[in-house]
Amino acid sequence: MADPAAQYTAEALARRFELEVVGDGDIVVEGVCALEPGRERRLAFAETARQRDIAAASRASLLIVPRQLIDLDRPVLLVSDTPRLSFARVAAVFERPASEPGIAPGAVVAASAQVAPSASVGANAVIGERAVIGAAVIVGAGGVIESDTTIGMGSTIGPRAVIRSGTMLGERVVVGAGAVIGERGFGLVPGPAGLEAVPQLGGVRIEDDVEIGANSTIDRGAIDDTVVRTGVKIDNQVHVAHNCVIGAHTVIAGCTGIAGSCTIGSRCMIGGGVGIGDHVSIADGAIITAASQVPKDIDTEGVYSSTFRAMPARAWRKRLALFRALDRIEARLKRVETKNGISGDPL
Structure with missing residues (x-):
């Protein structure tokens, strides 16, 4: 959902994202759009010289273009060596939902909780004892932030998401609607009368700039914490079991299940519907294609598959x-x- 209040000049965007301005840097944009046909007061991007005619005709007020399109007859251009990446970064500033600071009617905030004045707590949300809600945090309607939890500056907790006791979220973390972070792990041990639950005494630590999709679940550790490193992107309906460590900037697509005590390396790409067995380690940079089963360690960077194509x-x-x-x-x-x-x- 775009923030309708956000407006930026071309010059301001260029400074923030290290782009080169060609033309009138005072032109203002208030959102993004597709290159064709484009919209006034919106920003779009072109990637290659083959898009020259489309870019020239676009109704977008501002374009991010590669250097080979710097001669386009436009009032203003932002020049980038990686236009798609630059567009993604700029688009993110318009994505954050607009929300007024303050505590909405019907929200329940414990007396010992610390809620920053610039934070927004939605209707019927619950903030538990000793919780710390940082500056510019948004807690959506019906969200639950349990006791002794810390939510870092600029994070967004979606509607009906639950952050269980003792969880720590870094800055600019996005948690989708209905997600549950810090639920007890699925730890069981056989006993004389059947299976008995193993106490789950650890927590969950989510580092900065992590995104966790709607209805995804991340369990707390049995003893040590479950850890999600900086920049990880987790899709909707993903499950991460107790004591897992997910390396920085790894991407995990929807409906993947990761069993307990796994260590996933940095910069991995894990496709949708992948199943990863317990105590598995995966090397940095590994790519696992959709619906693969991973019962053993992957020690070397590469592309791994274990399923048949549809026939x-x-x-x-x-x-x-x-x-x-x-x-x-x-x-x-x-x-x-x-x-x-x-x-x-x-x-």
Whole structure:
């Protein structure tokens, strides 16, 4: 949701994001738009010289362009070596929802909680004992911030999100609607009368500039904290179990499940629906494609997959029949090799 109150001059954006201004730096924009057809008082971007005609005709008031488009006949341009990245960074300043500072009617704030004057606490939100809510934090309607929790400056907690006791969030963290951070981990041990719960005494530490999608869950640690490092981006409906450590700037797509005590490296890309087994370590920079299963450590940067692509159902059933027959096929092959005096590697 864009902030309707946000307005920036081209010169101000150039200074903030280290861009070069060509033309009238006093032109004001109040949001972003697509390059074609574009909108007045909005910013768009072009990436290549092939977009020259579209960029020239765009109704956008301000464009971010590569250096090969610096000669466009426009009132003002922002020049970048990486226009798409620069556009993403600029667009982020308009993304933060507008919210008036203060505590909305119906919100419940404990007497021992510290809420910064510039923070916004939505209707029916709950702030627990000794919680610390930093400057410019937004807690959405129905959000729950439990006791002894710290929310860093500029963070946004979505509607109905729950931040359980003892959780620490850094600055500019975004938690989507319905997410739950710091729930007890799924720790069980067999006992004489069945499974018994293992106390989950750790917490969760979320570092700066992390995004956690709607309805995602991150469990607190059993003893040590679960840790999500700087710049991690987690999609909707992702589960991170207790005692995991997610390395800086890793990206995790929707519906992925990460079992307990995993260590995920920095700059990893994990596709949607991936399942990662407990106590698995994944190297920095690893890419795991969608729906893969990861039961063992990945020690080297690279691209990893473990699933079949979709195929017609009849073809899949034929392959499934072969899978089920693999033991018999292997035994038959060994008999043939033995009969013919062939010594081959085992399958």
